[in-house]
Amino acid sequence: MEQQAVTVYKIGGGIIDDAPELHQFLALLAQAPGPTILVHGGGKGASALMRQLGQEPVLVNGRRVTDAAALDLVVMFYAGKTNKEVVAQLQALGVNALGLSGADGNVIRGQKRPVKEIDYGFVGDLTAASVNHELLLTLLQAGVTPVLCPIIHDGQGQLLNTNADTIASAVAVALAPVLDVTLHYCFEKNGVLRDVNDNNSVIPEIDATHYAELRAQGVIADGMLPKLENAFAALGAGVRRVIIGHALRLGSDVQTVLTT
Amino acid sequence: MEQQAVTVYKIGGGIIDDAPELHQFLALLAQAPGPTILVHGGGKGASALMRQLGQEPVLVNGRRVTDAAALDLVVMFYAGKTNKEVVAQLQALGVNALGLSGADGNVIRGQKRPVKEIDYGFVGDLTAASVNHELLLTLLQAGVTPVLCPIIHDGQGQLLNTNADTIASAVAVALAPVLDVTLHYCFEKNGVLRDVNDNNSVIPEIDATHYAELRAQGVIADGMLPKLENAFAALGAGVRRVIIGHALRLGSDVQTVLTT
Known part of the structure; x- marks a missing residue:
């Protein structure tokens, strides 16, 4: 079933x-x-x-x-x-x-x-x-x-x-x-960006291997790093996918989908 | 059943x-x-x-x-x-x-x-x-x-x-x-009192006939009147019993039980 x-x-x-x-x-x-x-x-x-x-x-x-x-x-x-x-x-x-x-x-x-x-x-x-x-x-x-x-x-x-990110992640894992x-983080950017200053540079999909590459390249840094660490921890704990996208573009294709 | x-x-x-x-x-x-x-x-x-x-x-x-x-x-x-x-x-x-x-x-x-x-x-x-x-x-x-x-x-x-009495009564009736x-009003007196100044003068049971008598005798007046009117309205609408008693004597026998 x-x-x-x-x-x-x-x-x-x-x-x-x-x-x-x-x-x-x-x-x-x-x-x-x-x-x-x-x-x-x-x-x-x-x-x-x-x-x-x-x-x-x-x-x-x-x-x-x-x-x-x-x-x-x-x-x-x-x-x-x-x-x-x-x-x-x-x-x-x-x-x-x-x-x-x-x-x-x-x-x-x-x-x-x-x-x-x-x-x-x-x-x-x-x-x-x-x-x-x-x-x-x-x-x-x-x-x-x-x-x-x-x-x-x-x-x-x-x-x-308590921190709301922590609650969302614990609920998803539980x-x-x-x-x-699916754990869907809605925030003020269009997703994980290749260029933090360009809201149109959304990376549509990231898996664990791709994530390691992006991190090594320095593409993912600063504020996005703890968010993605948490996301991959949730994926490691059984959450099927994590989506990061703009709160006001919910339902559009402009977003980043993270999978293991 | x-x-x-x-x-x-x-x-x-x-x-x-x-x-x-x-x-x-x-x-x-x-x-x-x-x-x-x-x-x-x-x-x-x-x-x-x-x-x-x-x-x-x-x-x-x-x-x-x-x-x-x-x-x-x-x-x-x-x-x-x-x-x-x-x-x-x-x-x-x-x-x-x-x-x-x-x-x-x-x-x-x-x-x-x-x-x-x-x-x-x-x-x-x-x-x-x-x-x-x-x-x-x-x-x-x-x-x-x-x-x-x-x-x-x-x-x-x-x-x-909204008034909490109104909510309690509407929930009970629904x-x-x-x-x-059972609709149980907890307040700061021991129940419906025969003598408002004597907290030991609780009337243990009141039905509709008894209520009419007490009202005619002037035993029930002032603040207690709207409370009992609401209680008998709830009973008329199908609530099995209404209890009026002291919040801190919950579970004791000192209380007034109202029935149709």
């Missing part, structure tokens, strides 16, 4: 902060075929709200240091405002979306990041074992599109702030043994 | 605002037998946050007038912070809770209250037909405890602020044709 398919889409903070672009993306997502899971990042709203309340956001290596007051605000913003607005818009577009934090149905349980050189506060780390894939399967079978925000829990009552999984 | 049972519990803002009492209630709820749905109210946190941001909450007849800025904050607070904290605590207590706004899985769709003498803003009205009881049944069958916050949607992308439904 052919394996059922699912696509795990991930959108980042940039598009969350731009209401017209977000709506445009959601309209494209509503047209995308097959069962779908959406993972969304945070955006700048929580930081703006912190500043309005006289708190100063602290970022170390691009990661938010999340003290108790910051956690309150990111939970409100990501699990409250952003998640519910995305869900309500998808519902209006005919998609039966259902928003989840990791605490909901214990869908993603992680652990507070151990304090080493930096104390990131209430930040959660997770593994593929963190994901309750049975609940996701139940929801997909009921025709529901799960919409995950980057908040998880530790199973002891503590909510934790579903890989039972579904044909 | 015997009908499956469910109890719809409703807790109000008072207990939401008191973290130790809330935790005590959730620990009692975790011990309650049988499938459960929890509906929670809002509490004062959203108003406190509004004031911190220099906005002044407006209440008319005890109902919040919800403009766009107020809606943002109540969505963040009720669907974000309160809902996720309750869910995370229940998970830690061994209850597989899953938080929902009305937009999630289209579980409660209402309509913006028409403007008459007062424009309540983004406030939603609903009927029993507003409730997607199929999703609730799917979740209950999967061993999940739905936790509903007082935010719904209109199906056209708009979130709306499930009544397929389940044996």
Whole structure:
């Protein structure tokens, strides 16, 4: 019997902060075929709200240091405002979306990041074992599109702030043994570019061998390197394909498809 | 075949605002037998946050007038912070809770209250037909405890602020044709009191005939009257029994049971 398919889409903070672009993306997502899971990042709203309340956001290596007051605000913003607005818009577009934090149905349980050189506060780390894939399967079978925000829990009552890329990848890997999984990173470029300054230089397909070549040639470097390392790790863990493309060109052929 | 049972519990803002009492209630709820749905109210946190941001909450007849800025904050607070904290605590207590706004899985769709003498803003009205009881049944069958916050949607992308009592009652009525439904209002008194000043004067059982007598005698008046009117309306619409009791005496015999 052919394996059922699912696509795990991930959108980042940039598009969350731009209401017209977000709506445009959601309209494209509503047209995308097959069962779908959406993972969304945070955006700048929580930081703006912190500043309005006289708190100063602290970022170390691009990661938010999340003290108790910051956690309150990111939970409100990501699990409250952003998640519910995305869900309500998808519902209006005919998609039966259902928003989840990791605490909901214990869908993603992680652990507070151990304090080493930096104390990131209430930040959660997770593994593929963190994901309750049975609940996701139940929801997909009921025709529901799960919409995950980057908040998880530790199973002891503590909510934790987590990176959305990490969640998307863990969800994709957790579903890989039972579904044909595509992990689709939507961002602000057209795909993996041969020339970072030319959005038309998209490399349409990259497999592991080709990836090693591109890396050796220095074509893939800087910000794209960790993204592709994560992508190939997901492929190594059973995800069928990873797509990297522009959020507003969803459904077009302009994108990069990564396979093992 | 015997009908499956469910109890719809409703807790109000008072207990939401008191973290130790809330935790005590959730620990009692975790011990309650049988499938459960929890509906929670809002509490004062959203108003406190509004004031911190220099906005002044407006209440008319005890109902919040919800403009766009107020809606943002109540969505963040009720669907974000309160809902996720309750869910995370229940998970830690061994209850597989899953938080929902009305937009999630289209579980409660209402309509913006028409403007008459007062424009309540983004406030939603609903009927029993507003409730997607199929999703609730799917979740209950999967061993999940739905936790509903007082935010719904209109199906056209708009979130709306709604009264938690109204949601609890609509959910109970919507499930009544397929389940044996108990609607359990948890508040800060021991039940319906013969003497409002004596918390030990609980009337253990009231049926419709008894209710008419008590009303005629003036025993039931003021704040209790609308609560009991709603309770008997729910009973008239098929709910098996309504329980009114103290949130922190859940599981004791000290309570009022209302039946037709």
